[in-house]
Amino acid sequence: MAGYYHAPFELVPHFWLMFAFYAVLTLVLVTTISLGQSWGDGAGAQFFLIFTIVKLLACMGFALFYLHAYTANSAHFLVCFFYLYLLNTVFEVYILLSNLRLQNKT
Template sequence: MLRTLTSFIIFSICLALPPAVLVYTGNTKWVLPQFWGIFVLITALTMMLIVAVSLIQKRHPEMYAQTFLIMTVAKMVLSMALALFFTIKFKVDSVVFVLNFFYVYFLNTIFEVLVLLRNLRNQIEK
């Protein structure tokens, strides 16, 4: 679990670098002012998913797939609720919002799938 959390922290830092560079270089038209709130919430949801699945894998390995699916659906619903909240609450450029939101959401989802594949591969080899 420690290895997964370490790789998640490194992944999160790498994920935050391109928007930070855009803001630092003055290209703020591509990064919403609320981007960091979206980033923190979706990254926190992903971290909770990874921690929950890792704990379940150690305590109840037979529940691993169900836990992963439940947590992924919960993350998806909460992320879509976040997107709905932002589109209703703030007047933002829709193209920039979609780019910002899906940049964070899909890359976090790709990381989850890679963690899932690595953990399932480890179970098969044991």
């Protein structure tokens, strides 16, 4: 087995572009929802639902654009895409829940 070399998992081309897109999208979403929560209880929930749908549609559009613009291994792309999407979604929910906990204590 001296001749066998297993390369580590390689990132898809322009992975950091995908990461920057998700990071900016999540930052805008969390900021907007936080501002919406300060307007009132009902507005925060509506902002969350609206911008979650906007985020999902923007991510799907980005994935379609990326697949048409670059040639990538579909399995690697799916792993990177869902990794970034889930990572940013978990971060978003964590930030929003911690913000809600602070509002409920007062």
